[in-house]
Amino acid sequence: MSKKSPSPKSERILDVAEELFALHGYDGVTLRQIANGAGVDVALASYHFGKKLDLFNAVFQRRAGKLNESRLSALRACQKNAGDQGPTVEQIIEAFLRPLEIAQETGDQGWTNYLALIAYINNSPYWGQKMMSKLFDKLVLEFIEALRQALPGASDENLYWCYHNLSGALTLTLAQTGRIDKLSGGKCRSSDFEAAYNHMIPFTAAGFRVVCGATGPH
Amino acid sequence: MSKKSPSPKSERILDVAEELFALHGYDGVTLRQIANGAGVDVALASYHFGKKLDLFNAVFQRRAGKLNESRLSALRACQKNAGDQGPTVEQIIEAFLRPLEIAQETGDQGWTNYLALIAYINNSPYWGQKMMSKLFDKLVLEFIEALRQALPGASDENLYWCYHNLSGALTLTLAQTGRIDKLSGGKCRSSDFEAAYNHMIPFTAAGFRVVCGATGPH
């Protein structure tokens, strides 16, 4: 079980599990809710994926490869296009964020749910460290190295804390809690990823520059 | 029931519930785990607080007043100390963050757990909007107005998106997932709130300035 499952109903199970896990977390969802949402008997999830935790991992892993690929190719592209002094901080952060927006704009609601699931996991003291590291640390470290080159002389400590701030801003965006909608009286919308990134990129780039001590103009 | 409960065991129930809810979320904790951790029968939680959801709300509300008070007085203090042109962006953000650090440094582990619970709720698509708004929106809007005065000409949209980025960075810090510890190879520690804020303040202040268009020197 759980090697590859291209069956139509098993894919549907993953879709519904993705949506519900993102909304209520691992413990807030029952296999019966998932099966019911997928129009399927409860035993089918176990047949395809094993235990509940295996299903959770399967959902989390399903889109990770695609996501890492598109982010990495965005980084490589901006590195190619940049001159011999490498890409700017803004360009690197843009390569880190824009693929997420594109994932949303495909109209595939599944991607939006998946990103909300990442937000849930990344912010969880229980799941956060282990699950995120395994799938995303390699890529993140590559981005941090690119940022280090764009910020000569930056210390490790400053670099990692700055990434932490970027990661936090991104995580809250992906969670789509709707809080900014209410706070701003509707002027900002949680679902508007484009607006979120249009503000997040200059915001975080400025933070990196100040904290990591950009001395001269780039 | 649930009017006021200064009984020693009911306070212990709140403490344990606080810790477990912060770690595993609402659905990831059973009343029996809480009762067991508090050294108490399972029925006692219902006797003091009613339904499970009522207990959850009681935990969430318990420290909210103190937290809002200390943040507000920090804001008022920096407004007094500032000249007639008002406090700087850095000073306002500092007033927003430092009370959280002090809450941690009292050595009371309960405060750290409570802040992690806030992180869980604030990042949850299900709980986030309703629960956070009721207790914290009034204070947050006061800080945003102070920031508006420090950033003349800033648009609502820019202001709210910038606060969103600040809130995200803070939320991930409060969650204490330990991810930055692993990512940085131990150079940064999730438990080190002071280091987190020392980096977060200049980082986010720079973001506010750039996005909200600081034209002249302040």
Place this chain on the structure above:
DNA sequence: TTGAAAATTCAACGCTTGTTGAATATGCTG
């Protein structure tokens, strides 16, 4: 068309859940 393999459902299990009413212990006031 047949038959094996994969996919799906059916039925049930032992266990845990939140909740509640009654019984008991504790603390306090007169």
Place this chain on the structure above:
DNA sequence: CAGCATATTCAACAAGCGTTGAATTTTCAA
């Protein structure tokens, strides 16, 4: 000490949980 209110435990409930083995349907190559 009596007596009452509060605090706490005991015992049990109906419902829902994840999981599993057997039965049934579907798929598809020979």
